[in-house]
Amino acid sequence: MSSNRLLDDFDAGKPAALARVVSIVENHRAGFEEILASLHSRTGGARRIGLTGPPGAGKSSITALLVKRFRDAGLKVGVIAVDPTSPFTGGALLGDRVRMENVALDPGVFIRSMATRGSLGGLAAATREVADVLDAFGFDRLLIETVGVGQSELDVARTADTTLLILVPESGDSIQTLKAGVMEVADIFVVNKADRPGADRLRNDVELMLGLRKGVSFGNTPAHHGVDLKRLNPARLAREAAKTDNPIEWTPPVLSAIAIKEEGIDEILTALDRHFAYLEQSGTLRTRRRERMRERVMDVVEDKVRGRLWKDTGTMSWLELQLPAVEEGSATPFGVADELLRQRGELVRGEEDK
Amino acid sequence: MSSNRLLDDFDAGKPAALARVVSIVENHRAGFEEILASLHSRTGGARRIGLTGPPGAGKSSITALLVKRFRDAGLKVGVIAVDPTSPFTGGALLGDRVRMENVALDPGVFIRSMATRGSLGGLAAATREVADVLDAFGFDRLLIETVGVGQSELDVARTADTTLLILVPESGDSIQTLKAGVMEVADIFVVNKADRPGADRLRNDVELMLGLRKGVSFGNTPAHHGVDLKRLNPARLAREAAKTDNPIEWTPPVLSAIAIKEEGIDEILTALDRHFAYLEQSGTLRTRRRERMRERVMDVVEDKVRGRLWKDTGTMSWLELQLPAVEEGSATPFGVADELLRQRGELVRGEEDK
Numbered sequence: 001m002s003s004n005r006l007l008d009d010f011d012a013g014k015p016a017a018l019a020r021v022v023s024i025v026e027n028h029r030a031g032f033e034e035i036l037a038s039l040h041s042r043t044g045g046a047r048r049i050g051l052t053g054p055p056g057a058g059k060s061s062i063t064a065l066l067v068k069r070f071r072d073a074g075l076k077v078g079v080i081a082v083d084p085t086s087p088f089t090g091g092a093l094l095g096d097r098v099r100m101e102n103v104a105l106d107p108g109v110f111i112r113s114m115a116t117r118g119s120l121g122g123l124a125a126a127t128r129e130v131a132d133v134l135d136a137f138g139f140d141r142l143l144i145e146t147v148g149v150g151q152s153e154l155d156v157a158r159t160a161d162t163t164l165l166i167l168v169p170e171s172g173d174s175i176q177t178l179k180a181g182v183m184e185v186a187d188i189f190v191v192n193k194a195d196r197p198g199a200d201r202l203r204n205d206v207e208l209m210l211g212l213r214k215g216v217s218f219g220n221t222p223a224h225h226g227v228d229l230k231r232l233n234p235a236r237l238a239r240e241a242a243k244t245d246n247p248i249e250w251t252p253p254v255l256s257a258i259a260i261k262e263e264g265i266d267e268i269l270t271a272l273d274r275h276f277a278y279l280e281q282s283g284t285l286r287t288r289r290r291e292r293m294r295e296r297v298m299d300v301v302e303d304k305v306r307g308r309l310w311k312d313t314g315t316m317s318w319l320e321l322q323l324p325a326v327e328e329g330s331a332t333p334f335g336v337a338d339e340l341l342r343q344r345g346e347l348v349r350g351e352e353d354k
Numbered sequence: 355m356s357s358n359r360l361l362d363d364f365d366a367g368k369p370a371a372l373a374r375v376v377s378i379v380e381n382h383r384a385g386f387e388e389i390l391a392s393l394h395s396r397t398g399g400a401r402r403i404g405l406t407g408p409p410g411a412g413k414s415s416i417t418a419l420l421v422k423r424f425r426d427a428g429l430k431v432g433v434i435a436v437d438p439t440s441p442f443t444g445g446a447l448l449g450d451r452v453r454m455e456n457v458a459l460d461p462g463v464f465i466r467s468m469a470t471r472g473s474l475g476g477l478a479a480a481t482r483e484v485a486d487v488l489d490a491f492g493f494d495r496l497l498i499e500t501v502g503v504g505q506s507e508l509d510v511a512r513t514a515d516t517t518l519l520i521l522v523p524e525s526g527d528s529i530q531t532l533k534a535g536v537m538e539v540a541d542i543f544v545v546n547k548a549d550r551p552g553a554d555r556l557r558n559d560v561e562l563m564l565g566l567r568k569g570v571s572f573g574n575t576p577a578h579h580g581v582d583l584k585r586l587n588p589a590r591l592a593r594e595a596a597k598t599d600n601p602i603e604w605t606p607p608v609l610s611a612i613a614i615k616e617e618g619i620d621e622i623l624t625a626l627d628r629h630f631a632y633l634e635q636s637g638t639l640r641t642r643r644r645e646r647m648r649e650r651v652m653d654v655v656e657d658k659v660r661g662r663l664w665k666d667t668g669t670m671s672w673l674e675l676q677l678p679a680v681e682e683g684s685a686t687p688f689g690v691a692d693e694l695l696r697q698r699g700e701l702v703r704g705e706e707d708k
Contacts, residue, residue, distance in 0.1 A: 036687075297690050301695060333654045348699045349696050350696060
C-alpha cells in the first residue's frame with residue numbers, strides 16, 4: 001500500500017490503517033517521519049492521562065474501568081500500556097485480559113502494548129509518538145498506563161497532561177521510601193484497595209507530604225537531556241512569574257478507590273475533569289504541551305545524530321581503528337570520542353543527506 | 355580534596371577515596387572524565403559477572419553466596435546492584451540486607467546500589483563506568499546484579515564477561531514467553547529453588563531451547579545505538595570466520611540450585627571458571643571486551659553531543675523560538691530538528707571547548 005493510500009485510509013478512520021500506522025511509527029519503519037509530520041497539525045485534541053504506580057497497585061483495573069466510563073460517555077479511547085520491565089512477550093496485555101475483553105471488539109477503543117523501544121530513542125519518545133498517532137486519529141482520551149515507577153515510567157508519565165499515581169496500602173513500608181520524582185509527577189493520588197488495613201495511614205502520609213509542600217509547584221519537572229530546563233525555559237519562567245497573579249493553583253487530591261468493587265471511579269473522573277479545567281484556565285496545559293514539544297524536538301535531534309554518526313560506515317571504520325589503542329590503555333574513550341566528533345562531527349549537520 | 359590527592363588515596367587503596375571516586379563518576383560530577391581517563395589503563399583485571407532474571411528468582415541470595423565464596427578464596431569482590439524499576443530509594447540494598455551484613459565491614463567487599471541514571475547516558479553506561487572504577491581499584495570479581503529482565507537490564511548484562519540467568523519454576527508460565535534477547539544473553543542458566551514443583555520441566559524447557567539452537571552463537575548480540583553492529587564489526591566478522599577453525603564452543607550449562615540451603619553454589623563457581631577459560635581460549639574475551647570498548651566510546655560520544663547541544667544557551671533560545679510554529683502545526687518536530695542540526699550542528703565538534 002502506498003503511503004498516500006495508507007494516510008487516506010487513516011483519515012477515513014479505518015482501524016486497519018490505524019494499526020498499520022502505529023506499527024510503522026512504533027518501529028521507526030521507513031516513512032515514519034513523513035507520516036508523523038503529516039499528522040502533526042491534527043494532534044492536540046486528545047486529553048492524555050498517565051497512570052503510574054507500583055506493581056500490583058491496580059493500574060490495569062482502574063484503566064479498564066476508566067475506559068468503560070469514557071465509552072459510556074461516547075468518548076473514543078486509546079490505551080497505551082507501557083511495560084519496560086516485563087520479561088515476557090506482549091501477551092498478557094494490561095495483565096487483565098478478561099476485563100478488557102468486552103471492549104476488544106469496540107471500534108471506539110484502541111489498545112496498544114509497548115514493551116521496549118531498544119535503541120530507537122527510548123520508551124518515552126515512542127509513547128509520545130504513538131500517542132500523537134492516536135490523537136491525530138481522533139481519540140478523545142488517551143490512557144497511558146506504565147507498569148512500575150522507575151525512571152523510564154516517570155519519563156513516560158511526563159508525556160501526559162494529567163498523571164494519576166495509584167498506591168495501595170501494601171505497596172511499601174511507607175510513602176517516605178518512594179523514590180524522588182514519584183510524588184512530584186502526580187496530579188491526582190489514588191489509594192486503591194482502600195478497604196484494606198493501612199489505607200488510612202497511607203492516605204494520611206500522602207496528605208501530610210502534600211501539606212508540607214503546600215505552595216510548591218506540582219507541575220511536571222523537566223529534567224531531561226541532562227539539562228536543567230528550568231533555567232533555560234522561558235515558558236516555565238513566565239508561568240512561575242504569572243503564578244503570583246494567578247489564583248488558580250492545583251493541590252493534588254488524594255482519592256480512595258476499591259477498583260474490584262468499582263468504587264471511587266466517579267471521583268477519579270471528576271478529579272480528571274477538574275484537573276483538565278485547571279490546566280486550561282491556568283495556562284499550564286499550554287506550557288506542559290510546549291515542554292512536551294521541546295522534548296519531542298530534542299529527542300528527534302538525538303535520534304538523527306545517532307543515525308547520522310553510527311550508520312556511517314566511514315565513522316565506524318575509523319572508530320574500529322582506534323579501539324586497539326583504547327584497549328592497550330594508550331588512548332581513552334574520552335580522547336577518542338573527542339577526536340571522533342572533531343573529525344566526523346560534521347556529519348550530524350546532515351548535509352550529506354542532500 | 356584536590357583531584358590528585360584523591361587519586362593518590364585511591365591508588366593507596368583507601369576505601370573512602372574509592373567511595374568518593376565512585377560517587378563522582380556515577381553522578382558525572384566535575385572531573386569525572388579526567389578520573390576515568392586516568393584509571394583507564396589499569397582496568398581489565400577484574401572478571402565481570404552479570405546476574406539477571408525475573409523478580410523473586412533469588413539473584414540477591416546467589417549474589418550473597420558468591421561473595422562469600424570469593425572472599426573465602428581470598429578474592430576481592432565488588433557488587434553493583436542495579437534496579438532501574440524500584441519505586442523505592444536505595445535503602446533495601448540487594449533486597450537482602452541481613453545476609454549481606456556479615457560482609458558489610460569487610461574491606462575486601464564493596465557494594466554499590468544504583469537505581470537510575472536519569473539522562474546522564476543510561477544505566478548500562480553508568481554500570482560500565484562504576485565497574486571500571488572498581489576494576490581499577492583492584493577488585494578481582496565484579497558481580498553486577500540486575501533486578502528484572504527488561505531492556506535496560508539486558509543492556510546492563512551486556513557489560514559483563516559472563517552472564518548468569520537465574521530462573522525459578524514459578525517465574526513464568528513457560529520459558530517460551532521469555533522476551534527475545536533474554537535467553538541469548540545468558541552464558542550460564544541457573545534454575546533456583548530446584549526442589550519446587552515445575553523445576554524439572556523448566557530445566558527441560560531451557561535445555562530443549564538450547565538444543566534447538568545448537569551451533570548458534572550465544573555471544574552477546576550488540577544491537578546498540580540503533581545500528582546492526584554485526585554488519586559493521588570487523589572483530590565479530592573475524593570471530594565468526596575463525597569459528598570453523600576453532601573447536602572451542604560454549605554450550606550454556608543449565609544448573610540447579612537451592613540458594614536458601616546453599617546448594618548448587620560449587621557448580622556455579624565451576625561453571626564460572628570454565629566459562630572464563632572458554633572466553634580466554636576462544637578469543638571471545640578479547641572480542642567481547644572490544645565490543646564493550648566500542649559501546650563505551652559511542653556512549654561517550656552521545657553524552658558529549660547532548661552536552662554540547664543542550665547546554666548551549668544559543669541553541670536552546672533558537673529552539674524556543676521555533677516552538678510556537680510547531681504548536682500551530684506550521685512546522686514539525688522533524689523539520690525543526692533538521693534545521694537545528696544544520697544551524698547548530700557545528701557545536702558537536704567541540705571546537706568551542708578550546
